[in-house]
Amino acid sequence: MSNTQSKIEQINVTPEHQKINPEHQKALLERFLRYTAIDTQSENDVDRYPSTEKQKVLGEILVQELKDLGLSDASMDSYGYVTATLKGNVPSVPAIGFIAHLDTAPDVSGENVKAIVHENYRGGEIRFSGAPELGLSPEDCSALADCVGEDIITSDGTTLLGGDDKAGIAAIMTAVEMLGELDLPRGDIRIAFTPDEEVGRGTEFFDTERFGVRYAYTVDGGMKGELSAETFNANTAIVTIGGINIHPGKAKDVMVNAIQVLGDFLKKLPRELTPQETEDREGFIHPVSVEGGVDKVVVKMILRDFDLEGLTKQKAILEEAIAATKVLYPRAKLDLEIKESYRNMRLHLEKDPRVVQFALDAMEEAGLTPVSLPIRGGTDGAELSRKGVLTPNLFYGGSNFHSFTEWVSLQQMCQASEVLVRLARIWAERGKK
Ligand SMILES: [Zn+2]
Structure with a gap:
């Protein structure tokens, strides 16, 4: 004993x-x-x-x-x-x-x-x-x-x-x-x-x-x-949108307004994946801040899901939204960066x-x-x-x-x-x- x-x-x-x-x-x-x-x-x-x-x-x-x-x-x-x-x-x-x-x-x-x-x-x-x-x-x-x-x-x-x-x-x-x-x-x-x-x-x-x-x-x-x-798995996604700025009086067919590009990009994200539409074990994509102007906009989003596959899916959703936005604005530049927050x-x-x-x-x-x-x-x-x-x-x-x-x-x-x-x-x- x-x-x-x-x-x-x-x-x-x-x-x-x-x-x-x-x-x-x-x-x-x-x-x-x-x-x-x-x-x-x-x-x-x-x-x-x-x-x-x-x-x-x-x-x-x-x-x-x-x-x-x-x-x-x-x-x-x-x-x-x-x-x-x-x-x-x-x-x-x-x-x-x-x-x-x-x-x-x-x-x-x-x-x-x-x-x-x-x-x-x-x-x-x-x-x-x-x-x-x-x-x-x-x-x-x-x-x-x-x-x-x-x-x-x-x-x-x-x-x-x-x-x-x-x-x-x-x-x-x-x-x-x-x-x-x-x-x-x-x-x-x-x-x-x-x-x-x-x-x-x-x-x-x-x-x-x-x-x-x-x-x-x-x-x-x-x-x-x-x-x-x-707890959630947490990533941060940063989407940087590059536009083309010029005097608005001479903008016809030249300007690409990054703020408008952002608007269309956000519209392509699924509504049902927001914090206000999810509960229990559901994850979400949540834009938390925007910085910028006509020539450049940086939007920060937090990504949350209890499963790592969920985070992978969210990344794919962002990539698809970026691709679809590029079709609307071929001359805009859209970049996605994902950073790991916590697991x-x-x-x-x-x-x-x-x-x-x-x-x-x-x-x-x-x-x-x-x-x-x-x-x-x-x-x-x-x-x-x-x-x-x-x-x-x-x-x-x-x-x-x-x-x-x-x-x-x-x-x-x-x-x-x-x-x-x-x-x-x-x-x-x-x-x-
Ligand atoms: Zn407490």
């Missing part, structure tokens, strides 16, 4: 043992309210890192709280990354990481957030004291229909709530507290709270080597049981299926029905997975993020904590190096 095995058997593990109790729930709610009261909005298009200093205010508080929970190595670096280790009690099992982000989206104000707890939600519309015109109902947000009897938390309607991702932080902190008390078998648990996720820079200075884990989980969005192990995280996660499987098992153990949902966008986990830290995303139990009607369910945040606790134990039992 290995050391690991004997240690696991010494520890009394019962299903009840790992359930979240009312004190933990109370502590989780207090944490969540404490974190949402701090403005941590990030900012687009700035040179500094983190984009806003105020994110570090929450970072400092978390360092102190982690220390209070016994994680003596808790610290924040100059970029604003908070890291800490909950020491394991079983040798030779892999360390795993729990990750959430500190910042809130630039889209909606995060200043002076007043979180409101709507206890024991009875169904129907939730009203906002600070914004009488606003309502939140199951008709607009179907996930709310599943939350009857739960405590729903919103802002007062004048700001976002910041559940994205302070619910993730609160769930992780509570899991750390529970793991510290329960003495379940576990390897080292590494914690990271990261700045600037919402402005697409969450992993820019993240030191994966120092973090030192091969398996991690972001806790960043989704309703109970949701797991995301897939579906599934391609990396498949290298070790346990990272997803154990999460699904932990959710089932906690009485949830796991659902695997693809993310129609990027995530920090995709970038981390590319860098060798395999990182699917787990739910925290909320919806409508980046908006005035953002909400979370307290009971589902608790379930997120419970899933993390079980996950730590499952890795210790079945994740031998």
Whole structure:
């Protein structure tokens, strides 16, 4: 019998043992309210890192709280990354990481957030004291229909709530507290709270080597049981159109206006392949910017699909549209350049299926029905997975993020904590190096 095995058997593990109790729930709610009261909005298009200093205010508080929970190595670096280790009690099992982000989206104000707890939600519309015109109902947000009897938390309607991702932080902190008390078998648990996720820079200075884990989980969005192990494959297409400019008074039979060429080119792209016409697993071609004038136009498009063949098809569509436009404007020059942006995280996660499987098992153990949902966008986990830290995303139990009607369910945040606790134990039992 290995050391690991004997240690696991010494520890009394019962299903009840790992359930979240009312004190933990109370502590989780207090944490969540404490974190949402701090403005941590990030900012687009700035040179500094983190984009806003105020994110570090929450970072400092978390360092102190982690220390209070016994994680003596808790610290924040100059970029604003908070890291800490909950020491394991079983040798030779892999360390795993729990990750959430500190910042809130630039889209909606995060200043002076007043979180409101709507206890024991009875169904129907939730009203906002600070914004009488606003309502939140199951008709607009179907996930709310599943939350009857739960405590729903919103802002007062004048700001976002910041559940994205302070619910993730609160769930992780509570899991750390529970793991510290329960003495379940576990390897080292590494914690990271990261700045600037919402402005697409969450992993820019993240030191994966120092973090030192091969398996991690972001806790960043989704309703109970949701797991995301897939993102889009993403390319950028740049079409450069060369026209011929001349004084408009002398333009007859000479001028080729690149702007008009662009108009005809765009008309040849399939309408049904736009973001506004697609959902679920469908990909799209999305023109995002245009620069230029009569003699030259450069249009940038983002290409997205869950399968690489989909991206190949999109390239063929662009080539066909270019060929057809050239027929209309034989003297115009049209060039296509494709650049790789990021790849579906599934391609990396498949290298070790346990990272997803154990999460699904932990959710089932906690009485949830796991659902695997693809993310129609990027995530920090995709970038981390590319860098060798395999990182699917787990739910925290909320919806409508980046908006005035953002909400979370307290009971589902608790379930997120419970899933993390079980996950730590499952890795210790079945994740031998
Ligand atoms: Zn988020």
